[in-house]
Amino acid sequence: MGRIYNFSAGPAALPEPVLKDVQDELLEWQGTGASVMELSHRGKPFLGMAERAEQDLRDLLTIPDNYKVLFLQGGATAQFSAVPLNLAHLGQSADYALTGHWSKKAIVDAKRIIGISTVCDTSSDGFTAVPSVDEWDLSDDAAYLHITPNETIAGVEFDCLPDVSVPIVADLSSTILSRQIDISRYGIIYAGAQKNIGPAGLTIVIVRDDLLGQFPESAPRLMDYSVMADSDSMSNTPPTFAWYLAGKVFGWLKEQGGLSAIEALNKAKAERLYSYIDDSDGYYTNPVMPNVRSRMNVPFILHDSAFDAEFLSLSHETGLHALKGHRSVGGMRASIYNAMSMEGVEALIDFMDSFKKTH
Numbered sequence: 197m198g199r200i201y202n203f204s205a206g207p208a209a210l211p212e213p214v215l216k217d218v219q220d221e222l223l224e225w226q227g228t229g230a231s232v233m234e235l236s237h238r239g240k241p242f243l244g245m246a247e248r249a250e251q252d253l254r255d256l257l258t259i260p261d262n263y264k265v266l267f268l269q270g271g272a273t274a275q276f277s278a279v280p281l282n283l284a285h286l287g288q289s290a291d292y293a294l295t296g297h298w299s300k301k302a303i304v305d306a307k308r309i310i311g312i313s314t315v316c317d318t319s320s321d322g323f324t325a326v327p328s329v330d331e332w333d334l335s336d337d338a339a340y341l342h343i344t345p346n347e348t349i350a351g352v353e354f355d356c357l358p359d360v361s362v363p364i365v366a367d368l369s370s371t372i373l374s375r376q377i378d379i380s381r382y383g384i385i386y387a388g389a390q391k392n393i394g395p396a397g398l399t400i401v402i403v404r405d406d407l408l409g410q411f412p413e414s415a416p417r418l419m420d421y422s423v424m425a426d427s428d429s430m431s432n433t434p435p436t437f438a439w440y441l442a443g444k445v446f447g448w449l450k451e452q453g454g455l456s457a458i459e460a461l462n463k464a465k466a467e468r469l470y471s472y473i474d475d476s477d478g479y480y481t482n483p484v485m486p487n488v489r490s491r492m493n494v495p496f497i498l499h500d501s502a503f504d505a506e507f508l509s510l511s512h513e514t515g516l517h518a519l520k521g522h523r524s525v526g527g528m529r530a531s532i533y534n535a536m537s538m539e540g541v542e543a544l545i546d547f548m549d550s551f552k553k554t555h
């Protein structure tokens with residue numbers, strides 16, 4: 197069997213040249229006679245690689261010098277707790293935008309640590325819209341404002357930020373590195389790696405350095421961003437293989453022309469797929485308001501759910517995998533992260549079109 201087109205929401209497709217490169221050096225890495233997985237994270241080869249990976253990420257995102265970049269474990273979910281623990285000293289309560297499944301989860305975890313005020317709540321719309329940031333009910337004295345700019349499950353993405361004086365914290369798990377962003381507008385950015393960065397097991401945190409250093413004594417030390425910043429993310433053993441592989445993905449992204457080039461491609465891929473869906477005379481529909489449709493995760497529903505199972509089995513046979521929508525939304529979802537080519541999107545559209553003609 198050849199390589200499939202993998203539309204998984206995460207762990208997601210990785211760039212093939214990266215996988216081949218990793219395959220080539222799996223047994224012997226950089227003249228060490230061992231796999232990178234078998235080497236100490238304190239040794240010179242690994243430290244050199246780790247530094248390069250961080251620099252490449254800094255270059256790609258133009259991360260200012262007053263931000264630390266952390267390579268952590270625990271997934272984005274661990275950051276749901278780490279963020280309030282690290283920032284609770286800034287206020288009694290934090291503002292959260294409730295725009296989908298993942299922001300809801302972030303709120304549940306944060307509530308155990310800090311008071312929460314919801315600045316917008318789109319649950320009654322089934323998480324298909326996001327009110328303009330001018331309409332958000334922002335508090336004057338929030339410790340921080342938490343947003344989820346891309347809700348992976350409903351396929352909702354927004355790129356507007358309100359003008360606030362408090363730190364903005366963003367869960368960028370499913371949109372990081374897919375488009376250019378101005379890091380200086382954020383206090384903290386975090387992202388699980390398994391969509392646009394590398395394999396599961398690595399979590400990137402980018403944190404402005406003035407926010408560090410006020411962590412509660414009683415809380416788990418490994419969740420203290422300043423402990424991780426002071427130890428170059430090596431207070432304990434880091435996820436070495438995932439870090440190495442992420443470094444390869446950063447290198448690949450640079451070769452593609454960086455974020456402006458990948459953003460243009462992502463925009464073109466998403467526009468192509470949404471236009472096909474919108475022009476399908478109602479055979480396929482996407483329920484999300486057009487101004488907040490995600491470039492990364494495209495849910496779509498067949499006009500008759502009785503065809504869902506057949507759509508999934510035939511698409512799978514055609515080499516188009518992982519198109520089943522999240523159970524809370526139903527239907528289908530095509531995740532088209534950086535590693536998904538335009539050819540993959542065209543192959544999906546060809547399949548959708550032939551399915552439409554025959555069902």
Ligand SMILES: Cc1ncc(COP(=O)(O)O)c(C=O)c1O
Pocket residue numbers: 205206270271272273274298344346347348349367368369370388389
């Ligand atoms: C936007 C978003 N936040 C958080 C998570 C949870 O990430 P993890 O499984 O890495 O904890 C996900 C997972 O898909 C996600 O898409």
